Amino acid sequence: MSRKKKRERPDPASLGLPAGGVESHAHLDVEEFAPEEIGPVLDRAAAAGVSAVGNVFLGPAAYLAHRDFFKDRPEVFYILGVHPCDADKMAAGDMAAMEAAFRDEARLRAVGEIGLDYYWDVSTSATQQRVFREQLELARSLDVPVVIHSREAERDTLAILDDMGFKDRPLVWHCFGGGTWLAGEVFSRGWLASIPGPVTYAKNTDLAEAVAAMDLSRILLETDTPYLAPEPWRGKRNEPALIAFTAQRVAALMERDPAEVWLTTGDNARRFFGV
Numbered sequence: 001m002s003r004k005k006k007r008e009r010p011d012p013a014s015l016g017l018p019a020g021g022v023e024s025h026a027h028l029d030v031e032e033f034a035p036e037e038i039g040p041v042l043d044r045a046a047a048a049g050v051s052a053v054g055n056v057f058l059g060p061a062a063y064l065a066h067r068d069f070f071k072d073r074p075e076v077f078y079i080l081g082v083h084p085c086d087a088d089k090m091a092a093g094d095m096a097a098m099e100a101a102f103r104d105e106a107r108l109r110a111v112g113e114i115g116l117d118y119y120w121d122v123s124t125s126a127t128q129q130r131v132f133r134e135q136l137e138l139a140r141s142l143d144v145p146v147v148i149h150s151r152e153a154e155r156d157t158l159a160i161l162d163d164m165g166f167k168d169r170p171l172v173w174h175c176f177g178g179g180t181w182l183a184g185e186v187f188s189r190g191w192l193a194s195i196p197g198p199v200t201y202a203k204n205t206d207l208a209e210a211v212a213a214m215d216l217s218r219i220l221l222e223t224d225t226p227y228l229a230p231e232p233w234r235g236k237r238n239e240p241a242l243i244a245f246t247a248q249r250v251a252a253l254m255e256r257d258p259a260e261v262w263l264t265t266g267d268n269a270r271r272f273f274g275v
């Protein structure tokens with residue numbers, strides 16, 4: 001009887017990337033992580049060369065309940081918004097609570113993730129669009145960048161952003177999964193694209209083709225932890241350290257040195273979020 005050999009998965013620190021990379025989008029304050037795991041997870045990220053991590057809080061209640069998880073970890077900056085899938089659950093005081101949070105906490109750097117999600121379809125599109133517009137208005141009044149979530153809703157997302165005058169404002173298209181058409185729409189408006197782990201999946205040829213042609217000065221890297229772990233960790237719980245494999249794949253597609261992709265996307269993120 002032959003025994004199946006357990007697959008060896010490499011340590012992200014073994015890629016040898018220098019300190020200076022930025023993980024622009026993670027959800028560490030979710031039930032997939034016990035609070036006491038967050039410190040070791042951030043230590044593993046630092047060992048892999050990650051110098052800053054953007055934690056995305058899904059609404060003001062999560063922010064107020066979980067922000068203390070990061071009080072001793074100054075490398076974590078914050079992103080806060082009501083996700084489109086939660087639009088129907090938005091409470092009356094949520095907008096005021098978010099505005100107060102941004103005025104009170106300098107580590108809050110962007111409104112997000114906000115946008116439209118017609119894939120899960122758990123909130124009606126009319127409600128999603130209203131909540132999206134309200135939060136775009138909040139970002140403008142606070143003068144902070146926005147982080148966009150758009151799934152199976154690209155044309156409506158672009159139409160609302162155009163209608164709200166967001167061309168040439170600081171905006172990143174989170175978890176970019178499109179092809180050359182969507183890349184053109186995003187970059188022609190002066191925005192950034194954040195490249196996630198699925199760029200490492202062999203079947204995502206449209207995404208690979210789009211990324212190969214992207215201008216390195218216009219992209220960020222992210223994990224969307226705990227989801228979407230890159231190869232060779234696909235299927236496992238994701239964590240910020242694994243972003244090193246995404247950087248390696250992006251570098252291969254762009255025919256550049258991984259350290260250059262790592263440090264340049266890190267600089268892009270530092271400039272974008274002001275961290």
Ligand SMILES: [Zn+2]
Binds near residue numbers: 025027056113224
């Ligand atoms: Zn997210």
